[in-house]
Amino acid sequence: MYEGVIIEKLFTKDLRFPTSLNSDGSDAMHTHPDYSCAYVILETNTGQKAHGMTFTLGRGTEVVICAIKALENLIIGQKVQDIYNNFGDFWRKLTSDNQLRWIGPEKGVMHLATAAIVNALWDLWARLEGKPVWKLLVDMSPEQLTSVIDFRYITDVITKDEAIKILKEKEDNKKAREFDLIKNGYPAYTTQVGWLGYSSEKVKSLCKKYLDQGFTAFKVKVGQNLDEDKKRCAMVRENIGSSNVLMVDANQVWCVDEAIDWMKSLAEYKPLWIEEPTSPDDILGHAKIAQALKQYGIGVATGEMCCNRVMFKQFLQAGALEFCQIDSARVGGINEILSIYLMAEKLKVKVCPHAGGVGLCEMVQHLQFWDYVSLSGTKEGKYIEYVDQQHEHFKTPVVIKSAAYMPPTDPGYSSEMFPSTMEKYEFPKGTYWQELANNK
Numbered sequence: 131m132y133e134g135v136i137i138e139k140l141f142t143k144d145l146r147f148p149t150s151l152n153s154d155g156s157d158a159m160h161t162h163p164d165y166s167c168a169y170v171i172l173e174t175n176t177g178q179k180a181h182g183m184t185f186t187l188g189r190g191t192e193v194v195i196c197a198i199k200a201l202e203n204l205i206i207g208q209k210v211q212d213i214y215n216n217f218g219d220f221w222r223k224l225t226s227d228n229q230l231r232w233i234g235p236e237k238g239v240m241h242l243a244t245a246a247i248v249n250a251l252w253d254l255w256a257r258l259e260g261k262p263v264w265k266l267l268v269d270m271s272p273e274q275l276t277s278v279i280d281f282r283y284i285t286d287v288i289t290k291d292e293a294i295k296i297l298k299e300k301e302d303n304k305k306a307r308e309f310d311l312i313k314n315g316y317p318a319y320t321t322q323v324g325w326l327g328y329s330s331e332k333v334k335s336l337c338k339k340y341l342d343q344g345f346t347a348f349k350v351k352v353g354q355n356l357d358e359d360k361k362r363c364a365m366v367r368e369n370i371g372s373s374n375v376l377m378v379d380a381n382q383v384w385c386v387d388e389a390i391d392w393m394k395s396l397a398e399y400k401p402l403w404i405e406e407p408t409s410p411d412d413i414l415g416h417a418k419i420a421q422a423l424k425q426y427g428i429g430v431a432t433g434e435m436c437c438n439r440v441m442f443k444q445f446l447q448a449g450a451l452e453f454c455q456i457d458s459a460r461v462g463g464i465n466e467i468l469s470i471y472l473m474a475e476k477l478k479v480k481v482c483p484h485a486g487g488v489g490l491c492e493m494v495q496h497l498q499f500w501d502y503v504s505l506s507g508t509k510e511g512k513y514i515e516y517v518d519q520q521h522e523h524f525k526t527p528v529v530i531k532s533a534a535y536m537p538p539t540d541p542g543y544s545s546e547m548f549p550s551t552m553e554k555y556e557f558p559k560g561t562y563w564q565e566l567a568n569n570k
């Protein structure tokens with residue numbers, strides 16, 4: 131179908147937005163983030179362009195760009211038909227270069243670079259098919275869908291045959307769910323009310339703003355000071371009422387036992403989950419926290435910095451998370467994320483994606499839509515994170531109606547930014563950064 135279409139060029143952009151100026155995105159671990167991304171543009175010999183990215187916090191984006199460039203020769207000159215006919219095999223090639231693999235493998239900067247490229251490849255595929263990514267995924271047969279996944283290292287939890295069987299069992303009501311999705315969208319929760327650097331007045335007014343918009347679930351950052359956390363949680367709880375949902379997020383600041391003690395002190399505010407209580411690598415630590423907090427009705431949520439499907443597999447096996455927070459710009463892009471959804475479905479863990487940042491809402495909605503229509507078949511007790519920032523840079527930004535993500539119809543992965551954004555925010559040569567340097 132794409133006979134003769136070859137990927138001819140790969141461009142990268144280091145894009146940084148000065149979000150630290152207003153404490154937007156601030157949490158206990160990342161006090162002054164400049165929301166940024168390592169951005170990839172692919173161009174084919176037919177002139178088709180595609181866009182992908184991975185999210186970063188400012189400094190270090192240049193390191194990810196360097197890693198993307200190191201992978202470039204595995205992409206340039208490839209026939210797109212060869213990639214999409216055997217996408218699982220191609221994904222393995224991309225992550226298995228026999229020299230580059232040493233500086234991963236499948237983790238850290240190399241895997242962020244992989245995600246940026248793979249996201250662009252999915253944007254390209256969806257554009258060639260004339261569909262949004264969620265619809266491209268929904269329309270795939272179970273056999274096609276599983277052909278994009280590298281099952282190496284996870285067959286002790288799920289094999290390709292089992293994945294096909296699970297997907298086939300869910301085929302009956304797909305049309306009805308797709309119809310429901312288009313009509314009603316998918317529930318969102320907001321993190322906008324509780325960035326750690328925000329004043330009490332700002333938090334209060336934001337609670338009102340998002341309640342008025344129909345939001346019923348609100349997340350607050352915690353972990354720097356227990357007394358302050360108590361005040362903030364009490365205030366948010368008072369403002370959102372007892373029937374709405376409160377989540378809290380510590381962004382990895384605690385040791386395991388400290389996390390348990392701290393959360394016992396916040397239990398009276400009835401949080402649904404504690405997110406990233408400790409190191410994102412500590413599977414058994416998370417399991418201990420989950421076990422200890424069960425009696426308080428607090429679940430453990432994590433995943434936004436979980437580096438690959440093997441780690442997710444162990445988190446799921448160990449009962450270390452109740453809410454699995456896949457991230458569209460981490461692990462090795464969509465191919466690997468699909469394998470995590472399949473494992474979560476098999477082990478009956480809810481997936482509530484991480485979003486916000488730059489382009490994360492735009493991309494991850496597609497995956498959760500697919501999960502609802504084709505895999506889990508339910509939205510019950512699940513939400514996609516929503517942060518109302520950086521959407522203005524995207525050609526097809528997310529659409530939120532009555533606190534629900536509405537599925538996009540434009541072809542692609544919703545990941546294309548305006549050229550004017552790139553001219554202004556490319557680091558360090560964009561006009562914004564040049565002006566800042568000249569005024570110092």
Ligand SMILES: [Mg+2]
Nearest residue numbers: 379405406434
């Ligand atoms: Mg978080």
